[in-house]
Amino acid sequence: MxxxxxxxxxxxxxxxxxxxxxxxxxxxxxxxxxxxFCFVDSFCRRCGREISPFGQLPQGCAGCLNENFHFDSIACAGVYKPPLSSLIVRFKFADRTHLLPVLADFARNAVYKADFFQSADYIVPVPQHWRRRFQRGFNQSALIAKSLRLGDARFNTDVVKIRHTKDQTALTFAARKRNLRGAFAVRKGHNFKGKNVCLVDDVKTTGATLDECAKVLKDVGAGKVFAFVLAVAGQKE
Ligand SMILES: [Zn+2]
Ligand SMILES: [Zn+2]
Structure with a gap:
């Protein structure tokens, strides 16, 4: 009944x-x-692109040989193409309530595949400037980060965005890096020294944002910095 x-x-x-x-x-x-079709079974541990199980080289994959990152390793749930990409866009701009449980499920199912699953001390969302958060009402990366379980790692928001940056959609990696310089910082009283941190974002495009956050963490003495994203864009079909 x-x-x-x-x-x-x-x-x-x-x-x-x-x-x-x-x-x-x-x-x-x-x-x-x-x-x-959007989920990936095997991805490059350096850049997150989907690769064949045999495509991983010590220095990355064919796609990232000429890219340099401050994060040590990355894991992802899938590639940024429809319908996963449209779900992420709707999550950010239209329907957080119904899509958070869906995307959180994807994230939890994927994060077990990360080689850093047991190694992180803190789970840190890529921060938004307060102006963006005020407009949108929430930080999508923080909602995903909160739903993750990574060994004993604790949720932490001591990386902050201190400068509003212009939209990066049309920018190259180098231009994005310039756009983001000095945009992130850590809060006074942070406890990152010697700790391993997993940064969480919704999408990795060029990796410039994750890279800049990882650099800030390394500059204050963090140990390893990992990254977890729902989807990696820029995948060659
Ligand atoms: Zn790669
Ligand atoms: Zn359907």
Whole structure:
């Protein structure tokens, strides 16, 4: 016998909005198969791009041989293409309430594959400037970071964004690096010295933001800095 709540409860696909059965989680089977193509089984531990299990070289992959990062290792759930990319965009701009549980599930299922799973002391979201947070009302990276479990690592917000930066969408890695210089800092009384930190962001595009945050952490004496993102963009199809 269904209870009253279940009678009125309509479960719908978070992707295409059609009604799905109570037993389906988040998506209809069509959308599950589409989103399955976005998840990666093997990725470059240096840049996060999807690569074949044999594509990992000691210095990275073919895609990142000429890139330099301050973070030591990265893990991701998938590649930034539809429908995962549209879910992330909707999460940020339209429907946080319904999409956070979906994306948090993706993140939790993926983070076990990270080689730093047991090594982090702190989980730190990539911060937003207060002006952006005021506009949007929340920091999407913090919501994802809070939902993660990484061994005994604790959630920490002692990396802050102290300068508002212009939109980076059209900028190259070098231009993004210039745009971000001096934009991040750590709070007074931080405890990062000698500690391993896992930075969390929704999307890695060029990696400039993660790189700048990692640099700030290394500058104050952090040990290893790792990164976890939901999706990596810039994947060659
Ligand atoms: Zn669907
Ligand atoms: Zn790589």
């Amino acid at each position: 269904k209870n009253v709540q279940q009678l009125f409860w309509q479960n719908y696909c978070r992707c295409c909005n059609q009604v799905i059965s109570e037993d389906d989680k988040h998506f209809c089977s069509d959308c599950w198969s589409q989103i399955g």
